[in-house]
Amino acid sequence: NAGVMQNPRHLVRRRGQEARLRCSPMKGHSHVYWYRQLPEEGLKFMVYLQKENIIDESGMPKERFSAEFPKEGPSILRIQQVVRGDSAAYFCASSPVAGAGGDTQYFGPGTRLTVL
Amino acid sequence: GQQVMQIPQYQHVQEGEDFTTYCNSSTTLSNIQWYKQRPGGHPVFLIQLVKSGEVKKQKRLTFQFGEAKKNSSLHITATQTTDVGTYFCAGGNSGYALNFGKGTSLLVTP
Numbered sequence: 001n002a003g004v005m006q007n008p009r010h011l012v013r014r015r016g017q018e019a020r021l022r023c024s025p026m027k028g029h030s031h032v033y034w035y036r037q038l039p040e041e042g043l044k045f046m047v048y049l050q051k052e053n054i055i056d057e058s059g060m061p062k063e064r065f066s067a068e069f070p071k072e073g074p075s076i077l078r079i080q081q082v083v084r085g086d087s088a089a090y091f092c093a094s095s096p097v098a099g100a101g102g103d104t105q106y107f108g109p110g111t112r113l114t115v116l
Numbered sequence: 117g118q119q120v121m122q123i124p125q126y127q128h129v130q131e132g133e134d135f136t137t138y139c140n141s142s143t144t145l146s147n148i149q150w151y152k153q154r155p156g157g158h159p160v161f162l163i164q165l166v167k168s169g170e171v172k173k174q175k176r177l178t179f180q181f182g183e184a185k186k187n188s189s190l191h192i193t194a195t196q197t198t199d200v201g202t203y204f205c206a207g208g209n210s211g212y213a214l215n216f217g218k219g220t221s222l223l224v225t226p
Contacts, residue, residue: 033212033213033214035214035216040218041218042120042122042204042216042217042218042219043159043204043206043214043216044216045212045213045214045215048212048213055212056212056213058213059213091158091159104149104161104164105149105161105214106161107151107158107159107160107161108158109157109158110158
């Protein structure tokens with residue numbers, strides 16, 4: 001049973017370019033969460049999605065960031081016009097049931113974004 | 117909003133010594149989860165505590181959840197070099213987000 005998959009594992013972008021990060025949840029999991037981790041920091045919640053629905057995006061920056069989880073295919077975190085401050089590790093997690101008050105979230109290997 | 121504080125930020129021990137990290141939440145939690153992250157790796161789930169006063173053990177690791185469900189601790193007995201990494205607590209509540217502490221980085225020297 002494959003775990004949470006993320007690609008690419010490393011992504012380098014120049015300022016102003018777009019970054020697309022992909023996440024495929026564990027088999028049987030329909031709940032996806034995105035977190036961002038800055039160096040020496042904990043993980044900060046960004047967004048929670050179910051298939052075709054954004055449930056909670058309270059942690060997403062208001063501009064340039066968007067997320068989707070289409071009916072078919074992986075969840076996508078998109079960052080437009082990247083800036084140096086976007087450099088971080090972006091982790092995706094999935095769970096079989098909803099919410100942090102419920103089941104465990106299983107994390108993918110992360111995408112490490114570097115903005116030059 | 118809810119804040120989760122974790123201390124110490126760093127801990128350096130000799131192999132065989134014990135290690136403890138503490139986690140405190142500004143609000144009552146429905147559950148607390150512990151994760152371990154190796155350098156360059158991703159958070160790996162260790163355990164979830166749900167009940168007030170709960171204590172769980174995994175080999176040399178002992179996890180506690182406070183009576184008020186606002187604090188927790190992880191204790192490692194007789195550390196080994198394989199214990200190296202950053203240990204995060206994450207508070208779960210009625211919402212969807214896990215609120216992570218900043219972690220305790222453990223270094224174990226032989």
